[in-house]
Amino acid sequence: MKPETKVTTLGRDPEANFGVVNPPVYHASTILFPTLDAIEAATKTKYKNQMRYGRYGTPTTFALQDAIAELEGGYATFAVGSGAAAIVATLMAYTKSGDHVLCADTVYAPTRRYLDVVLKRYGVETTYFDPMIGAGISALIRPNTTLCMMEAPGSLTFEMMDVPAVVAACKAKGVATALDNTWGTPIYFRPLDLGVDVSVMAGTKYVGGHSDIMMGLITVRDETVYKTMRASVDELGACTGPDDQYLALRGLRTLAVRMPRHYETGLVLAKWLKEQPEVSSVLHPALPDFPGHALWKRDFKGASGLFSFVLKPVPRAALAAMVDDLELYGMGFSWGGFESLMVPSDVRSLRTAKPWTDPGQLMRVHAGLEAPDDLIADLEKGFQRLRKVAREKA
Ligand SMILES: Cc1ncc(COP(=O)(O)O)c(C=O)c1O
Known part of the structure; x- marks a missing residue:
């Protein structure tokens, strides 16, 4: 089945629910x-989709988890309270005292x-x-390296990674691999297909899709990884609420329709921004001159609506x-909803392996589901205001 069909059918069982189309909220x-x-049997053995205690899941949780696992091509998924x-x-x-972790310089700031x-x-x-x-x-x-944490593309600056090359090197030395797949979602990128052990997603973003839930989704490649991960998730107690699980499942139904629209509009905005004299660079993996574009083209089926541009230095x-005064771009954290966003970010303190030295202001854009022409018109007016004040301050 193609992803479009999968997202409309997975996690549903009308026959078990009086014919009701969507799984009920338990x-x-x-x-x-x-x-x-x-009760003794339930405490002795742990298996997937076991009804044991609310924190370990209910049929609502299992419906969502099974749907995501299938989409990511994994053995199982754990839904937790946030990305x-x-x-x-x-x-x-994957860590205990004395261990060593390898981490991409460009991961989401709280990971760091x-x-x-x-x-x-x-x-x-x-x-x-x-x-x-x-x-x-x-x-x-190193001999004590246990985990390699990746994110592709990187947060804020969108550098790509050669995921298969990193995974092969890690596998050769027995190092587990995990990747934050929030940007691509399984519609456009399936890390487990490339040998990654754990694919992590903030379901808060595109899976939810409506800026109204908090959700984390962890998908594991096989039963061995499942056991390692389950011990961690269970002991952390980081479960989700049933209403958010329901909304995540509801968001999932339209994911395969929304993603191409985010992709298209994001590219329209990225190309327009590239033409503006005040913009020094546009950081978007789908632009042919973006470093890492070839890796994106090789491993991804598309791009999300999230990218950045850098302004040449201008007065604040x-x-x-x-x-x-932008009308259609909200300023706020998170992304992946139906609405467009634009936030200023400072990357300098977030990079050590590859310092970020660009003196300009980095702006992260989320292309929402509005009409691209309206988004461009709003941007155009914004750049006119920027030019006017920059001239006055010069
Ligand atoms: C790439 C990435 N991963 C993870 C997260 C964390 O997700 P949450 O906000 O659900 O904790 C975010 C949030 O912005 C993110 O951008």
């Missing part, structure tokens, strides 16, 4: 067992913070690597004049 903490035998929780559960699953602050406190050391390192990662692997008042 609100539950306590699950009752009818006999001593049954950040999914990352933390993964980092915890967790490694630098929390895991460091527990005696886990991290080496950040240039995301374009490819097979060169082999030289950074000029930037404010542009963004404060």
